[in-house]
Amino acid sequence: MPQPWKPTRTVKLSIAIHLAAGISLLVAPGSWPLALGAVLINQIILTTAGLLPRTTLLGPNLTRLPAAAMARREIALTIDDGPDPEVTPRLLDLLDELGIKASFFCIGHLARRHPDLCREIATRGHAVENHGDAHSWCFATFGLRRIRTDILDAQKTLTELTGRPPEFFRPTAGLRNPLLDPVLSQLDLKLATWTRRPYDTQNGDPDMIFGRLTRQLGPGDILLLHDGHAASTPSGQPVILEVLPRLVTAIRNARLTPVTLSAALK
Numbered sequence: 001m002p003q004p005w006k007p008t009r010t011v012k013l014s015i016a017i018h019l020a021a022g023i024s025l026l027v028a029p030g031s032w033p034l035a036l037g038a039v040l041i042n043q044i045i046l047t048t049a050g051l052l053p054r055t056t057l058l059g060p061n062l063t064r065l066p067a068a069a070m071a072r073r074e075i076a077l078t079i080d081d082g083p084d085p086e087v088t089p090r091l092l093d094l095l096d097e098l099g100i101k102a103s104f105f106c107i108g109h110l111a112r113r114h115p116d117l118c119r120e121i122a123t124r125g126h127a128v129e130n131h132g133d134a135h136s137w138c139f140a141t142f143g144l145r146r147i148r149t150d151i152l153d154a155q156k157t158l159t160e161l162t163g164r165p166p167e168f169f170r171p172t173a174g175l176r177n178p179l180l181d182p183v184l185s186q187l188d189l190k191l192a193t194w195t196r197r198p199y200d201t202q203n204g205d206p207d208m209i210f211g212r213l214t215r216q217l218g219p220g221d222i223l224l225l226h227d228g229h230a231a232s233t234p235s236g237q238p239v240i241l242e243v244l245p246r247l248v249t250a251i252r253n254a255r256l257t258p259v260t261l262s263a264a265l266k
Helices: 009-027 029-050 067-071 088-098 108-113 115-123 144-162 180-187 206-214 239-253
Strands: 074-082 103-106 127-130 222-226 257-259
Touching (some): 088 239, 103 108, 115 127, 144 180, 206 239, 222 239, 239 257
Parallel strands (some): 074 103, 074 257, 103 127
């Protein structure tokens, strides 16, 4: 069942500042410069927090696996922006060869465009999670109703296609605003970002991507890769396909076990 929304201290303080500013304007209209200044500073803080994907200032945020999963020496591979008709089938075959399960954060409208591919992800034992319906770069500017609609549309699509409701949500590039957390609480979804992000949509250098993902690799890490919008290597291959075998070797050499996010939280 959905849990009641519990605002963070930062959000509670923001609410208090806005209420105090409104009251001060009613009681002492001449205080408007001070009230406006307090509200503007608060908005700058909130906006900055929304631009930090791994922060917990705006609400709970899974950036590392919980202690029990760390004790089991588990890590999570998470793959964003699919399903992609060119990359995802090859990635699924590669994951099968490597014996690895991953969490795919799928975009709702792409899942409707490639329903069989979305089903195939789940059929092969991977977890399909919610990456929004539109994958809009303006997501962090959405109001309450539009945030809810975007997430819920993807949630319905992915549930219908896979038979399992996603448990986790990840906004576009991890960017958000304070309105996201109450929506996730209402929809019984958990925000999950990452421990390490290799920027593999922008950089096709396999060595650099591998280095960013494996630097200080340890239990509890959540690693981010992309099947959709994947950058190409100098040889023209999606960088995820070239990096993944090396990455899995490094994971196993470190005596770590890749699992899905949902499995890690059990």
